[in-house]
Each structure stands twice: as structure tokens, then as C-alpha cells.
Amino acid sequence: MNDKNIDDVILAVDNISLSFGVMKVLDSISFDIKRGEIRSIIGPNGAGKSSMLNVINGFYHPQQGSITFKGETRQQMAPYVAASHGIARTFQNIALFKGMSTLDNIMTGRNLKMKTNLFLQALHIGPARTEELENREVAERIIDFLDIQAIRKKPVGKLPYGLQKRVELGRALAAEPELLLLDEPMAGMNSEEKEDMSRFIIDVNTEFGTTIALIEHDMSVVMDLSDRVLVLDYGLQLADGLPHEVRANQDVIDAYLGIPHE
Amino acid sequence: MTFFIEVVLSGLMAGVMYSLVALGFVLIFKASGIFNFAQGVMALFAALTLVGFMEKFGMPVWLAIAGTIGVMIALAWLIERLMLRHLVNQEPIILFMATIGLAYVLEGAGDILWGSDVKLLDIGIPQGASDWMLDTFDIYVEKLEVFAAVTAAILVVFLAVFFQKTRIGRALRAVADDHQAALSVGISLHTIWVIVWSVAGIVALVAGIMWGSKSGVQFSLSLIALKALPVLILGGFTSVPGAIIGGMIIGVGEKVAEVYLGPFVGGAIENWFAYMLALAFLLFRPQGLFGERIIERV
């Protein structure tokens, strides 16, 4: 992975604090993500990892601090803006559109890339038709990439957990994001499913050059995949650095690795 | 000034009358997440049965009431048996639809059993204006509605105790949260549903008696459900006190609006005004005045 250029920062989080009422979820967190890297965020449950992602893609609005994405600095942004600027994500507990087929879920991921208006779509002619077909091809490429052709037309609600996680990744990829936020993509997977998922993540990172922010509990995975690791603990920034540095960090060992996790 | 007081008072009273109907909705929604559209028809059905027992079988009031309560409980059991049981874990809208179907069945059944004529319901509840209020303060207060207010108060206290103190009550609250929890309390879901529908049935009977003695028992009784809905959203689907407070706010709101605003826009604004009022509240508290807060997370 040393061949890729990880100098320019794509996302910089500066001194973010977030609290719900009295409960402080994030306490002045600052870190950055460089273009093309795989950046892991780890920490025990309730450390504020998911909240961090929610702040990044605009679902939570921090009380303090700013986020700089591709040079633009914001105190907060609407989820729609985040998405349209190229931030996509998957969710800790799957948030697929259960009533829709795999294909439709992934096509929905394309929605920002589609422009034709209601009337053309109602008539399903000209631009609307071609647009639909072009995006269908992109979606199909993703389906091939994730190797889920078989479940193309199946409603996702009925799919097994592992596959749903895959579809969700597919939906995120469909947006062709520059920054991909993965919230525990391997939670509750058996070892070989994890294998596959890790492979997909690396491929996404290398083939499409997508920058990835990854929340994961499985340390071995984290250590293998990550370029750099950020450690959170109850809203506080515990450590930040290369995997081996973090592994060596005493606080981290005490606070986190000491605790046996699932 | 006295007139304004009069308007507000009658608003409060009317509101309480709505609350009596709303209470039934709340109970069932609280314990099973079902929006029971049949509540209004249940009130009609209960009242019809009561009158039927008194007229057709010449029962004394207390016996007829007891009998009707029995019928409502049996009804609850049937509903659980034939309907709810088969619809467990369905989407709320499906259950809602089912209750509308139920409303139709009850409506037809009530008419076939007891006929569609207007029936007088007189179980000795005081009626007409309170002469004392009228003569001393020149304020018009309907005795029946005072009686209804008192009954409602008692009912609410009773329900509060029921929910807080009794084991079943706590179980019901638990079901509201999730079904597993309920089972853990050691009462089967089915029993709980039968109980809650029975209680709702009895509340419906009370509402039916009040409205029935007000206007005679007839089909239109079932339409009071529509008056209860704004109360419901205002107070929150899950709050017993909400139903009462909401009722009063709606009652006063619509009466004041009708009397002071109505004449300028042609009148009969009560109905939509109640809904608009509720809607306005919702925009500030989407879960109703007393409903549990909705927290969104991913």
C-alpha cells in the first residue's frame, strides 16, 4: 500500500464536541483522513465511534468544532450535502430498504447521479430511459464486483445477514464516493465472511482508490487493513497513529485491548 | 364576561366527553400499538346492548350494565381469538385496517341485534341545565356533562392505579415497550390483549352511556370517534392524562373559536378547527403533548 500517495488530506476533523443534553458523546476530537488511506476508528462500545461518523456525514450536528472536507470547512452540513460531496456510508445495524430488491437498493445509491425529471420518467422515454440503462450497467458492475448476481431481484429483507451487509456496501459504492464510512461492516460475521468483506474493502480501496473510514471491533482485521488508527474512549481521543504505534500505546492497552471484546 | 366563562366551561365539559372516547383509543394503543378505529362503534354497540337489555328484557339498570360489561368482555375475547391472534407482528397500518373491518362488523351486528331506531337511554343520570348555576350565576352548565366529567375523573384515577399498582397493569405497560418483556412478566400476550380490549370495551360503555343519554342511542353515536381523534393526537396516543388534558384543550379551543371566530367566517368551524389546533401542536411536538419522545438513531 506504500505505492499510493497519502499526502493530501481529504477530511480534517477539528476539535469536534457533541453532546446530547448532559451526556457528552464526543469531546474535542481532532484528526484527519488522507486521500486513499484506510483509516480505522476503534474503541469500546459507547466510545462515540458511530457518533463520529454521524457527525462526519452530517446526521448529528456538533456543538463545537469544524469539519474540513475537500478544502471546504463547515461547522456542520446537511446529510444531503455530505452525500452529494461524495461521502457514503454503511451502518452498524443494517439500514437497507427492506421492501426493495437488491438491484433497487443499489440503484437508489445511484440517485445522486441521476437527473431526469418526473415527466420524462413518467413517459419513460429518451433521456430517462437511457439514464436508467446507463446506471443499471454501473449497478450491475457493482453486483458482479460483490458477486451477488444471484440475489439481484430478491427483496433484501429476506436475505441472510452477511449478504445484507454486502448489499449495503454495494449501495454505498453505487454513489461512487470519495470517502466511504464503514460502521462495523463485519459485526456478527463468521471468519470466512469476514475474509470476503476484508477483501472487498481492500479491493475498493485499491481498485477504485476510495478513501475509507472504518469502525471495527476485530483488532486483527483492523491491524491488517488500516493505514492509520484512531482510538476513542468515552468521547475522548485516546490515541492516533500507525497500527503498530497504537498497538504499543499503553493507554490503549489499558483502556481497550485489556478488555476482552466479543 | 360571564358569557366567556360559560363558553370555556362548556368547552371543558365537551372536551371531557371527547376524552371519554379518546381514553379507549389510548388504552389499546398503549398496550398493543393498535390504532383501534372501532372504538366509536364499540361505544355504540355497548350502548345498544345496554338499552336492549333494559328494554327488551326489562332488566334493572345495574343488571343491564353488568350484563353489558359481560358482553364487552366476551367481545374482547372474540376479537383476540378471531382477529388479533392472527395478526401478531403485522404492520400498524394492517392492524388499523383490521379494526376498521371490525367496526363494520360491529355496526352491522348492532343494527341486526337491536334495530336502527333512536333509543332513549335513561339510567337516572341527571340531565338538563343546572338550575342553581343558571339562577345564581346565569351560567349554563349541563348536569349530564358535569356527571360525565366526574366519571371521567374517577375513570382516570382508576386506570392510573390499574397501570401503576397492579401486576397486570405493569404487564400492560411492558407490552407497550416490547412483547418479550411482557412475557417475562409471566402473562401471555393473548391474555393481556383480552384484558386491555375488555377495559377499552368498558370505557366504551361509559362513553356510550354518556353520549347515549345526551342524544339517544343511534348509529350517529359511532361517529364521535372522529371527535376523539384530534384529542388523541394532541394528548399523545400513549398517555391517559394526555387524553383528558388534550380533550379539554380541544374542547375549549373549538368552542371559543366557534363562538368568537365562527360568526365572521360562516360558522361550523368547530370540526376542522379542532384538527388544525391539534396539527399546530404537532408541529412543535410531533409525538403529541404527553406522548413518548421519538429518538432517531442509526
Add this chain to the structure above:
Amino acid sequence: MIYRETGQFKTNYSDDQALFPIAQDRYVILAVLFITFVLVPVFINEYWLNAILLPFLIYALAALGLNILTGYCGQLSLGTGGFMAVGAFSIYKLMVAVPELGFIPLVIISGLITAAVGTLFGLPSLRIKGFYLAVATLAAQFFLIWLFNKVGWFFNYNATGMITSPPMTLFGVMITGPEGVPAAKYLLVASFVAVFALFAKNIARGRIGRNWMAIRDMDIAAELIGVRPLLAKLSAFAVSSFYIGMAGALYFSVWLGSAEPTEAFDINQSFLVLFMIIIGGLGSVLGSLLGAAFLVMMPILLKNILVGGFGTNSALAAHIEIMTVGALIIIFLIVEPHGLARLWRIVKEKLRLWPFPY
């Protein structure tokens, strides 16, 4: 009956995205269209037109509209009656004021007016969800009816507020009023339904439809992948109201011929159309049609069987009828909560495997 997709390979995505990818389906549709537009008009009589076909088709159009909002976008609405009234009064005013525009444009304009109103009343949906929204839409229902009943301008200041549709012709044929030619009325409405059912299908399978469903299934996730709830919900309200408005316009001008707001568009209309989409199938174009057919024909069928068949007296028959309809609703929900459309699909699945049921 031969119903196989085996051997029908799709070599490109456009084939796969065709409305009816399976050949047999296309034949069925062609057959249906033939019956609808060639056979029925030949054999139609007034009873069939006014008692069954017109109500079925018009409610089907309304059901399509509500299904877009409730079935696809997941926004529960009980304002249908009110919105139909908007369509009806729009076309009444237009027919009296500018008949020269021609009937079809007038219907569409009425739809557009309704769309605007619907969008307005859709605004609360951005903050209010589920049953709270449903009850909130009742505010629209009651307010609109009150408005049309009170403000003289809407019914041209006649004594009662009852509106009567003036006779109008289409291509020289009378299509409204008592002298309306049954076949013409029928064909007009049927075409509206056919065309707009197709449009609905197209929208539903395209980007906008997917965004609606995304909002329905998980609004937060949808928002985080860039679906704007504001646009999605309001567009659903607009399109839905457009359909319902046109339905209302036809309902008044072609079918009833006269209407008073408090009775023709009351809350029961809202419920009836809601039943239709739930019985028929939420989020299904076919379901909207099946649901409408079911709830229009079932009561008449029951009535004919009870009164005509067994000579039950009309009152008892009416009671039994309403009970049966209620019971049927419950049974349907128990047997197949996803509605007639799903049943049809299941039958198809079975046929696909036939004669080897495994």
C-alpha cells in the same frame, strides 16, 4: 395454461427492464386491453356503466394516487375525500368558465390544482409521522369540505351549494350530463386509468419511485445516501394529489353529474380509497386496480345475492352486507396482508413451476 419464462433469455438490460419481461404477461395485457377497449364498449349498458364500471375506474385512479403516497412513499393519508373535492370543484368552475379549453385539458388542470393543494397540506409530513400524520391529514379533509360548503364562489352562489356538471362534448360526443354516451364516458375514463396507470408504473420503477420507497423503508438511511426527504415527500404528495384530483374531477363530472361537498366527499371516501389500496396491495399499481374492483363490486354482488337471490329484505341485506365486507377485510388481512396483488403474484409463481410444483 402455459406460463413459463424458461427459454426467455434477456440479452440486454433494456429487455430486462421492460414493463412485462415475460412474454405471457404481454399477451395477457394485450388481451386485457382488447377486452377493455373493444369488447366492453360494444356490450356496455347504463347499469354496468354507472353502477360498476365508472365507479371502479374512477376509484382505481384515486387508489393509484393514494398508493403513490401511502404505498410507495409510506405517508399515511386520510385526506383523499378532501382532495377529490378539490378536483371536482376545480373542474366545475372550469367547465362553467372556460369550456372551450376542451374536457381532457380541464381534467388535467383540475389535477394540477389539486396537486398544488396537496403539496401544501403535505408540508407537515416533514415533521409528523405515522398515525399522527394520518390524523393531521384529516385536518385537510375537514377544512377543504368546510371551505367548499361555505364559500359561495366555489358553487357559483347557488342556493344550496350543490354543483351540477354542465353537459360537455369530446370530439363531438356528449361525455358529461345525462345525455352522455355510455361507451364514450367509459372509454374516456378507461383511457385515463390505463394511461396514468402506465405513468405510475414508470415513475415507480425509476429514480423517483426508488427514492419514495427508500423514504418509506428507512427515511434516515435514505437521507444519508442523498435522498432529500423534502423533495421526495412533497413530490409524492404532489403526484398523488394530481391523480386523486383527476379522479375527483371525473367522479363529479362524468359519473355523479352533481355533488354536494359534505356528502359526496366526506371522510368515508378517504377510508374507502384507503381500504382499496390495502386490500389491493400497498406499493402496487395492479393492486390499486384490484382493490378498487373488489370494493366496488363486492357490496353490489352481495346485495344482488341477498336481495335478488334470497329475497332478503333490503335493510337486513344492507346490514349483512356491511358485516360481510368488514369480515372480508379482516380475513384478507389475515390471509394475505400484502393484498390481492401479492396473491396474484403467488399464483403466477405457482404457474411458473406448473406442472412440477417443486
Add this chain to the structure above:
Amino acid sequence: MKIRSLTKTIVAALFAVPLLSGIASAYELTIPSFDYRTGPYAPNGIPFANGYGDYMNMLNARDGGINGTKLKLTPCETAYNTKRGVECYESIKNEGESGAIAIQPLSTGITYQLIPKASIDEIPIFSMGYGRTSAANGKVFPWVFNFPATYWSQATVFVKYIAEKEGGMDKLKGKKIALVYHNSAYGKEPIRTLESAAAKYGFEFMALPVDHPGQEQKATWLQIRKERPDWVLMWGWGVMNQVAIKEASSIRYPMDHFIGVWWSGSENDVLPAGDGADGYLSGAFHQPGDNFPAHDDIKKHVYDAGKGLGDRDRIGEVLYNRGLVAAMWTAEAIRKAMEIHGTNKVTGKHVRDGFEALDVDEARLKELGLPGFTIPVKITCENHEGPGQVALQQWDAKAKKWSLVSGFYEPLRDITGPLIAEDSAQYAAENNVTPRSCN
């Protein structure tokens, strides 16, 4: 599977309909009866339907129909719902050999809905004292009859009655008259009339709408308490009547200054209010009670034979008698039609002429066993409202019975006339009807 059985049943439906219009062996006259025995207004619909049906059945049982031609009473449940009314109309209009003879829609909505159709299908509509008031103009509405009096005539009669009690038309000046009305097309009927009357006689007029169904009228009656009108008129229907009368007695409004339209004057409406309702007035155009020979015939020929539609002890209720008088006039119109066209095989077309030539005077009423039961009616080509005269009846809570307390008043035609002309003209214009000439 389900799908298949469903299609079966639907197919069945398709054939059930033609089968219905069965083949009559002997020529029978199809008498549609649009009743509503279900829904919110059933309590009013049932007695009317019973009276209407019982009288027709009585004619069959007693005289073997009209001039020996049997009457086929064909009830259809409308539930006071226009949409169901459409289905009823379509299924009945070609029923039997004669087709529907005359339609008594019994609902404002259905009447308006059928008025344009009537001329096409050639079936007369007899909207007795309800429906479209301007249908009184026979030139524009040849197929519609709304005698013996319209809502507008009735409203002016009430004004006259009030004036009489106050001691002369001039005494109306400065008086305050309130109208509590059912917030629908029906309820709005009298407003325009009363407004112009108010303008003419200088009394103050206030209109208070009550929404369907009308169980909650506190606001309305508080306003009446505040404004203290000298008289209150009511155009109510269904549960609204009962609640209104109760409220009125609660606020101690003098009942003999409270006048209801003739749809607000039945036993149903006053009984729930108990003694409070004593002295309440309402419009009427026929006698209450069952002490007429015709009633005895009904009991003898229909109820004794166990063919009665209702309870024997409810014969003679106000709404029952209203159904009965409607049936009587319809039957007379049929008789007239037979006489004019010299055939017993009359159809709707003929019966229209029968209605237009209808002349039921006191002598005829006596023959019919209804002496002094109602006002003599004479219809002409241009006047389909007939006499237009209205009497008042009063409720005696002790005896629990209604009784006429006034003669029949002549309406203020100088007020109603122009309004009818105007409204019918508007209809003619919007539906490009060219009024026929009546000479």
C-alpha cells in the same frame, strides 16, 4: 385458488344483475322505494319507507292494485348515500315490464343527481317537499314534482306565523330570528329566502350551521343564549334534531318560539328531550295519528295478513304518515295517467302526465279514506309545487303526540317567486335547457 374463486364470484355478479330484472307474468307497475334503513339517518328513513310501502301493499291487497293492475313495490337501500342511490336507480329504472313508474328519491343528494337523468329516462321524480326547490318551475323541470310545498314556501310560512303571533307583519321589524341548520345543501335551502324576507320586513336574521352529525351543539346554543333571538327556526336532520331540542330546553328557550322544518318534527326528534320538548313546533302538510279509514285498511289488509313492514303500534307516526301521503299522491298520479292515456299499462312517461294533471281535492281524499288528512293538491304545467301551503304542528309532551295547531298558510309568493325564477334560470343556463311553453 382464491383468485379463481374470486373471479367466479365476480362473473356471478355479472349475471346476477340481468337475472334480477325478472320476467313479470302479468303486467305490474314497478314502484321503486328508495329507503334508508341503515346509516345515521335510518331512524327517519324507516318509518317513511314503512308508510310508503304499507300503503302500496294495501292497495294491492284491498283493490288488487290500481284499476286492477298490481303494484310491484321494489325497495332499494340507499343508506341516504348518493353513490348507492345511483346503483339503486340504474338497477330499478328498467325493472319489470313497466320500468320504474315514479321515483321518490328521499334524499337531496340523490334528487339533484337524478334530476337531469329523469327527462332522458322518462321517469318522473316526485321529491315531495324536498330536493331542488326551483324544480317548482315546471317549465324548466317538466319531469320533477316537489308539491305540496317547497322549503322556501315553508320558510316564508314560518315568517308569516311569527308575524301573526307578534301581531302583524309590521311587528316583525326589529325582531331577531335565528336559523339553526344542518350544514349541507338541504340545510342551506331556506337561508336565501329568509334573508330576503329579513330585508323586506326588517327583522334581524342570524344563521347558525351545525355540522353532520351534530351531537355536539354547545357552541350553537350558547350563541343563541347570548343573542337571545325572539324566534328560532331549525332545518335539522337525524341526531341533530334531538340534540338541538334538548339544548333548547336546557337553556330554557321558550319551546313555542322554536319551529322546525317538517323533517325536524317527528316523534324521534322530541322524545329524547322528554317534557322539555313540550310546545315545540314544526312544519307539516298532513295530519299525524292513525285514526283515518286508510290506516284501518292498512291494519286490516296488510298487518293482519302479517305483511306489515314495521311495528303495528308505530302506524300513524309523523314520518309514517309522510310516507303514506307520498304513496297516496303517487298512486293518484298513476290512476290519473291511466285515465288520460286510457290504458292500464302505463309507464313513467304516462305517469309524468298523471302528475301534471294531478288534482286531489277534499272529496277525493274522503274517497281515499283520508278525509282532511292533507291539503288539496292541484298540479299544472308551470307549477309543480302545487298549493305551496304549510301548516304547523305542535308537540304535547304529556300526551306524547303531535297535533296540527294551525290552518294552512299561503306562502309569501312575492319572495319565493323571484328566487325560484332566478335559480331555475341559472340551472337552465348552465345545462342549456330551453324552458318549454305551457300554453
